[in-house]
Every structure is written in C-alpha cells, then in structure tokens.
Amino acid sequence: xxxxxxxxxxxxxxxxxxxxxxxxxxxxxxxxxxxxxxxxxxxxxxxxxxxxxxxxxxxxxxxxxxxxxxxxxxxxxxxxxxxxxxxxxxxxxxxxxxxxxxxxxxxxxxxxxxxxxxxxxxxxxxxxxxxxxxxxxxxxxxxxxxxxxxxxxx
Numbered sequence: 001x002x003x004x005x006x007x008x009x010x011x012x013x014x015x016x017x018x019x020x021x022x023x024x025x026x027x028x029x030x031x032x033x034x035x036x037x038x039x040x041x042x043x044x045x046x047x048x049x050x051x052x053x054x055x056x057x058x059x060x061x062x063x064x065x066x067x068x069x070x071x072x073x074x075x076x077x078x079x080x081x082x083x084x085x086x087x088x089x090x091x092x093x094x095x096x097x098x099x100x101x102x103x104x105x106x107x108x109x110x111x112x113x114x115x116x117x118x119x120x121x122x123x124x125x126x127x128x129x130x131x132x133x134x135x136x137x138x139x140x141x142x143x144x145x146x147x148x149x150x151x152x153x154x
Contacts, residue, residue, distance in 0.1 A: 076119075
C-alpha cells in the first residue's frame with residue numbers, strides 16, 4: 001500500500017517541515033493542500049533538513065481537487081476527534097477489509113480549526129489519538145508522526 005500524509009491548510013511552515021522530515025524517515029509521500037507552506041518555503045527547508053528533496057510529493061491548491069483524487073485512488077483517513085472517530089489503536093480492524101495495493105491517505109488539518117468539514121464528510125475513516133492526560137490533542141507534527149508510525153507496516 002502506498003502511503004501519503006496530507007497536510008491540509010497548515011499555518012506553520014515549521015510544522016510542515018517537521019512532517020516532511022518524519023515522512024522521509026518512514027518513507028511516506030506528502031500531499032500539500034490549500035495554503036499550506038510548500039517545500040521551497042524558507043521555514044519548511046529549515047526544519048525538514050533537505051528531506052523535502054527526497055520524498056514523493058503532490059500539490060493541490062483546492063481541497064475539492066485533492067479529495068477527488070484521493071477518493072479515486074485509495075482509502076482516506078482523517079486524523080480528527082469527532083463523536084464518531086475511532087481510536088488510532090483500533091484502526092487496523094477497520095483497514096484490513098480495504099483493497100491491498102490501494103493508496104492510503106492520512107489527512108492532518110489546521111493547527112486551530114482541525115480537518116475541514118468537507119474532508120470529514122468524504123473520509124472513509126475518522127480516527128483520533130487516545131489521550132491520557134488533560135490535553136485533548138497533540139501538535140499536528142506529533143500527531144502526523146504517530147499516525148504514520150502506527151500505519152507504517154500496512
């Protein structure tokens with residue numbers, strides 16, 4: 001299964017660079033959507049440490065175009081806390097029935113507003129990271145890293 005982390009409307013170029021560096025470490029591709037900083041941005045380069053030159057990337061200016069592409073090619077997982085989201089620790093049971101060889105897309109969203117409603121409506125699975133402390137979420141870079149690592153061996 002080909003795997004890509006999708007960065008949807010991220011505000012911080014540093015977070016984007018962090019995600020790119022993790023994607024390189026685990027050999028995931030990255031898809032840039034909306035106003036997310038691109039690999040040529042100074043702050044992205046600073047935190048990705050040239051990993052932006054080694055991983056496969058795709059770029060979509062419009063969310064609707066990205067969603068159409070992903071729906072056509074594979075399984076969409078939105079990383080978000082909702083009433084219907086499933087814990088990341090339980091996700092393997094949901095994924096096992098999907099076509100082998102299909103692409104896997106994990107979408108992480110804006111640091112403040114999260115994954116867009118349009119994306120949540122079109123996602124095959126919505127999943128969250130179970131939190132044991134008082135905080136409800138992690139930094140988007142750390143959340144992306146946990147999703148990529150958990151799904152690495154599919």
